[in-house]
Amino acid sequence: MITGFAIILDDKVLYVSNENKYPSFEIVLFVEMLISSINPKNFWRLTNIFFEGDTGKERMIIKHTVTESDQNLFFCITGDFLSNSEEVNKIMTEYIEKVSANYETPEKIKEASTKSEFSKVIKLITGYLWDKYRFSLEDENIELKCVDTENKIIYCGISTQGLPIISQLYDQTLLNNFHREITPENIDLFSSNLSAKLATIAMNTQIRAKTNIKEIHFNDLEDNGCKKLILYSDINDFSLDFIASGDIVKIKEIFKQLVEKISQEQVLKKEFLGDLKPYRSLKTHLDNVIKKFD
Numbered sequence: 001m002i003t004g005f006a007i008i009l010d011d012k013v014l015y016v017s018n019e020n021k022y023p024s025f026e027i028v029l030f031v032e033m034l035i036s037s038i039n040p041k042n043f044w045r046l047t048n049i050f051f052e053g054d055t056g057k058e059r060m061i062i063k064h065t066v067t068e069s070d071q072n073l074f075f076c077i078t079g080d081f082l083s084n085s086e087e088v089n090k091i092m093t094e095y096i097e098k099v100s101a102n103y104e105t106p107e108k109i110k111e112a113s114t115k116s117e118f119s120k121v122i123k124l125i126t127g128y129l130w131d132k133y134r135f136s137l138e139d140e141n142i143e144l145k146c147v148d149t150e151n152k153i154i155y156c157g158i159s160t161q162g163l164p165i166i167s168q169l170y171d172q173t174l175l176n177n178f179h180r181e182i183t184p185e186n187i188d189l190f191s192s193n194l195s196a197k198l199a200t201i202a203m204n205t206q207i208r209a210k211t212n213i214k215e216i217h218f219n220d221l222e223d224n225g226c227k228k229l230i231l232y233s234d235i236n237d238f239s240l241d242f243i244a245s246g247d248i249v250k251i252k253e254i255f256k257q258l259v260e261k262i263s264q265e266q267v268l269k270k271e272f273l274g275d276l277k278p279y280r281s282l283k284t285h286l287d288n289v290i291k292k293f294d
Contacts, residue, residue: 001079002134003058005095005126007113008074009106014113017126021078023208024051024060028074030204031216034197040177042066043222046074048083053211056080061088063096067106075099079137083217083248087137091129098125151246151254153290154228157195158262158282160238160272162203164195165279168286198241202232220245227251233259238268261289 004021007014008028016022027049035044046064051057059082063075075096081088102121103109112118154174157167169191172182180186205213216230229251231242240262244251262268265285267278 001081001138002077002091002130003080004076004078005122005129006074006076006078007099007109007122008072008076009110010071012110012113014109015119015122017123023210024058024078025076026208027201027205027213028060028062028076030197030201032072032074034194034201035218037197038174038177038194041222042070044218044220044228047217047219048215049213049217050083050215051205051209051211052214055211058211059083061085061092063092069106071106073106073109081137081140085137085140087133087140091133091137095125095129098128151244151250153242153244153254155191155194155241155243156258156286156290157191157198157241158235158238158268158279158286159195159199159202159241162199163272164192164199165238165272165276166282166286167191167195168283168290169194170290195241198230198232199239202239202241217248231255235259235263235268237272258289262286 004016004018004025006016006021006025008025011029011032013022013025013029016025028046031046031049035046036042046062048062049060051060058078058080060076060078061081061083065073067073075092077088077092077095079088099109099122103112152171154171155169158165169187172187175182175186175190180190202213205211212232212234214232218228220226220228223245226245227248228243228245229248231244231252233240233255240259242255242258244254265282267282
């Protein structure tokens with residue numbers, strides 16, 4: 001079932017079909033800030049975000065394009081469908097086509113969004129799409145398949161209450177994107193910054209959208225369209241944050257095993273009191289666990 005449509009341009013949510021979903025679409029803005037901090041060449045394209053909380057599960061499907069003037073344009077649809085739903089892809093394609101037929105460029109979309117007529121036009125489009133696809137979407141069956149792709153772990157960290165506790169960068173070539181020398185100091189600085197932004201996304205999802213973020217998917221245009229994933233898992237009062245590239249199904253299997261192993265650590269079963277020393281041994285243990293999956 002579809003629960004909302006949105007159009008976002010850079011740091012502005014230009015249209016939301018369901019005001020109750022505004023906080024969920026707002027999370028795209030925080031993810032965009034994360035992308036710009038670790039992908040300065042702007043080759044990553046956000047494709048979907050998965051939420052899971054007390055109110056249930058929900059997926060946000062996203063068509064992310066970068067305009068000639070380097071603006072990030074996002075068309076978004078939320079609902080309880082899977083990321084590879086063919087029906088949702090049809091909805092997204094038609095959504096973009098119909099919006100573009102009325103507003104040919106991102107500049108025209110932005111200009112029109114300041115006028116009351118804009119919401120009326122987009123509401124007619126989203127209402128039409130809802131009526132056209134709701135039954136076929138409910139009846140859709142999806143078979144998940146693994147693809148023979150190289151799987152690579154990029155980053156893994158543990159945080160609590162928005163505070164990074166462990167942050168470990170496994171793909172140090174990310175520093176090359178910023179023309180930084182790969183030194184222990186630069187690696188620690190980059191890892192800490194990345195951990196803080198991941199924690200910010202998780203915290204804002206809980207506070208603003210009243211749910212938990214579980215998955216963020218990207219396509220990497222520089223790496224032959226390779227999938228990149230950010231996965232979150234709650235372990236007691238801690239969050240295990242994980243970035244990897246490769247096949248979605250296999251990466252999620254690896255992450256599930258990692259969560260099971262890390263969950264057994266006694267230090268994560270105790271309340272965090274502000275002292276990081278008891279958690280230092282986790283860094284070595286985390287490295288050993290990651291190597292087994294490498």
